[in-house]
Amino acid sequence: MAVAAAFTFAEPLAYLAAAVVAVPLFKRLGLGSVIGYLAAGVAIGPAGLALVADDERVLHVAELGVVLLLFLIGLELQPSRLWSMRRDIFGLGTLQVVASTAALAGMFALSGFDARIATVAGAGLALSSTAFAMQILQERGHSTLPFGRRAFSILLLQDMAIVPLLTLVSLLAARGGEQPQSLGEAATEVAAVAGAVALVVFTGRFLLNPVFRILAGAHAREIMTAAGLLVVLGAAGVMQSVGISMALGAFLAGVLLSESNFRHTLEADLEPFRGLLLGLFFMSVGMTLNIAVLIDSWHIVLGFALATLAIKGLILYGASRLFGSGNADALLISATLPQGGEFAFVLFAAAVAGGLFTQQLASILSAVVIVTMALTPVITAAFDRVIAELRERGVAATAFESFEETRANVLIIGFGRFGRMVAQMLEAEGIGITAIDNSPQRIREAAKIGVKVYYGDATRADVLRAAGAGEARLIALCMESQPTMRKSIEIIRADFPGARLFCRARDRLHAAELIRTGVEFQIRETVESGLVFGRHALLELGIPAERVREVEEHVRRLDLERLALEAQGDTEGSLELLHMPAPPSRSSRGSDEAA
Structure with missing residues (x-):
């Protein structure tokens, strides 16, 4: 035996x-x-x-x-x-x-x-x-x-x-010698x-x-x-x-x-x-x-x-x-x-x-x-x-001519509220996208608004390849899970090095981590909405529009400086910038100088 x-x-x-x-x-x-x-x-x-x-x-x-x-x-x-x-x-x-x-x-x-x-x-x-x-x-x-x-x-x-x-x-x-079928047999077949x-x-x-x-x-x-x-x-x-x-x-x-x-x-x-x-x-x-x-x-x-x-x-x-x-x-x-x-x-x-x-x-x-x-x-x-x-001899001068695609090829991974806005911006310009998500619920919600989202796991190279990551010029990682994004970045860098990576960050620590990994672009999911919210609050409180713009520029600049320090591991230096007030208004400085 x-x-x-x-x-x-x-x-x-x-x-x-x-x-x-x-x-x-x-x-x-x-x-x-x-x-x-x-x-x-x-x-x-x-x-x-x-x-x-x-x-x-x-x-x-x-x-x-x-x-x-x-x-x-x-x-x-x-x-x-x-x-x-x-x-x-x-x-x-x-x-x-x-x-x-x-x-x-x-x-x-x-x-x-x-x-x-x-x-x-x-x-x-x-x-x-x-x-x-x-x-x-x-x-x-x-x-x-x-x-x-x-x-x-x-x-x-x-x-x-x-x-x-x-x-x-x-x-x-x-047809190799068999008897022909009757009409009833043929109809049944x-x-x-x-x-x-x-x-x-x-x-x-x-x-x-x-x-x-x-x-x-x-x-x-x-x-x-x-x-x-x-x-x-x-x-x-x-x-x-x-x-x-x-x-x-x-x-x-x-x-x-x-x-x-x-x-x-x-x-x-x-x-x-x-x-x-x-x-x-x-x-x-x-x-x-x-x-x-x-x-x-x-x-x-x-x-x-x-x-x-x-x-x-x-x-x-x-x-x-x-x-x-x-x-x-x-x-x-x-x-x-x-x-x-x-x-x-x-x-x-x-x-x-x-x-x-x-x-x-x-x-x-x-x-x-x-x-x-x-x-x-x-x-x-x-x-x-x-x-x-x-x-x-000039007979085949155009044989190997190529051309760039008229529309960028973008793969969006994660189709929640963040990914949906990204897709809306791209499609408004006529740019074709492929979207994947691992949530059947989000796929159903996307279908209700007429958007085709495919089911897929972003931590699998074979799924990414089937979704077109090998030909994509830009891959937008819009998922919420930081461990999933971390693993997905590793796979994309190893198997699809030609794609540029744009990432959604959950918070400042996550954004600093993404900067260290060398992604082409990252943004915290709340930063723009928080700035817009603060801008309207200042306007409602009677602050002049020009001054509101200056304050927003100041906060944006400090935010970028702090993020750069945190990416280098300098948390204390970042905290020193946190409560720095905005400089006086440019219009008031001009008035003081004139006086």
């Missing part, structure tokens, strides 16, 4: 050890984490050290990584964001997917493959790797440039396209699918926000994480029960929660599960690769890989030019997105499960994807030289 337990325990150790060794190594080589996971799977699978016995069982569990990935993609697809990018997403992106699928399917059909197999193979290779391409763009600092944003739009459409493509695989697999979709939509639209609001009130982070997993797996299970891909249910749930107050917290909570399970999925795919078949078919793999890179590159270049990109931008897009992507493995695995592909064909096509990924960094480096030549 002990031996059996040790053997069972050895399998997860093999997965973890292989990933820990392979992924950093391949990332250091510039090939990306996806290829690292695939290589790790080959190493521990039947073709390598044979450390894992049942790769099919692991693959079924690892498919949950794809389900979570699609849920998180759905979370990003807010209607407002889709609308602003609609031309590039639904125009350029759709053109690329359709044209690439048709051209690559034609290539496979001319090579002698059945039309159904050619269609699925072409569709799989038409999709680029979102993780791979975005990593290249971010590492090179191109993700915010015009061509980087256009490339992201194409990737976004490809991510959405996986859902109908998975459905297409199911339909094509179902359609009704079941419609009912499942309606159930997911109704739950996401009307039930999830109130449930998450109740759970947030319990302040138990693990329960929020469990609820997020329950939503994803529940929606996936409902869709699977009527014969539709689990991915569709997860995707629908993500879209329905994209406008939820709890979107950022859900994204931060589920991201680690998504990363681990998706890595496990890629390793499982790697274990299914038949090395003997690849060695025997190396010329086929290399030929299809080079043809895929050339066909997709030409289509990407032409489509980008058609939608208004300059010559250099179109070249850079075609150099960044010609590879096959992680969703190809999903489609090929679904095709094998449906009996459409043999395992040998799936291994060959998966190897084609891997080769295209491995060649992409080389292509990108070569295109950098081409762009440099074009720039020298």
Whole structure:
């Protein structure tokens, strides 16, 4: 029994050890984490050290990584964001997917493959790797440039396209010799699918926000994480029960929660599960690769890989030019997105499960994807030289032009009475804000006045990152809790050093502490209201307005001097200034001098 337990325990150790060794190594080589996971799977699978016995069982569990990935993609697809990018997403992106699928399917059909197999193979290779391409763009600092944003739009459409493509695989697999359904059976199946979709939509639209609001009130982070997993797996299970891909249910749930107050917290909570399970999925795919078949078919793999890179590159270049990109931008897009992507493995695995592909064909096509990924960094480096030549000749003078956003990106943390006034000032100038708070009550109060506030914990770097702290030009810490603000400042300074910090101070001691930490701006929450109150009191007592202004200037100056001394630890010097009277009125001094 002990031996059996040790053997069972050895399998997860093999997965973890292989990933820990392979992924950093391949990332250091510039090939990306996806290829690292695939290589790790080959190493521990039947073709390598044979450390894992049942790769099919692991693959079924690892498919949950794809389900979570699609849920998180759905979370990003807010209607407002889709609308602003609609031309590039639904125009350029759709053109690329359709044209690439048709051209690559034609290539496979001319090579002698059945039309159904050619269609699925072409569709799989038409999709680029979102993780791979975005990593290249971010590492090179191109993700915010015009061509980087256009490339992201194409990737976004490809991510959405996986859902109908998975459905297409199911339909094509179902045509493999089965008797056609009767009209009654077909109508029943359609009704079941419609009912499942309606159930997911109704739950996401009307039930999830109130449930998450109740759970947030319990302040138990693990329960929020469990609820997020329950939503994803529940929606996936409902869709699977009527014969539709689990991915569709997860995707629908993500879209329905994209406008939820709890979107950022859900994204931060589920991201680690998504990363681990998706890595496990890629390793499982790697274990299914038949090395003997690849060695025997190396010329086929290399030929299809080079043809895929050339066909997709030409289509990407032409489509980008058609939608208004300059010559250099179109070249850079075609150099960044010609590879096959992680969703190809999903489609090929679904095709094998449906009996459409043999395992040998799936291994060959998966190897084609891997080769295209491995060649992409080389292509990108070569295109950098081409762009440099074009720039020298003046052909690509505007290829790398960038521009500042017309509106500042401000993250407000804490949406009580103080944060609400800050938001009002910024929005009055048309500056966009993102607000987060950990109080469901304050979130409800903000919703009553038409302000969207997200639920989030300011002491978690993953939540701050999901809320946009990495891109924010200014972060306003308006919460009441000093320990929470202290920890949040530490995290922001460590993980988001580019953001300027503006902080609300509870009192003088807190303000002095904030000055010592080096925040860009701090103010006590009562100082301005106290000065205004005192000003009106003096006016009511008959003090001339000019004298009131002088007294206010004097108090402000002394307050700043005292705060500077307290920040240096000189409390006694600060107290000496506390009761210093204002100097005589300037008008009275002028009269005395004249006399």
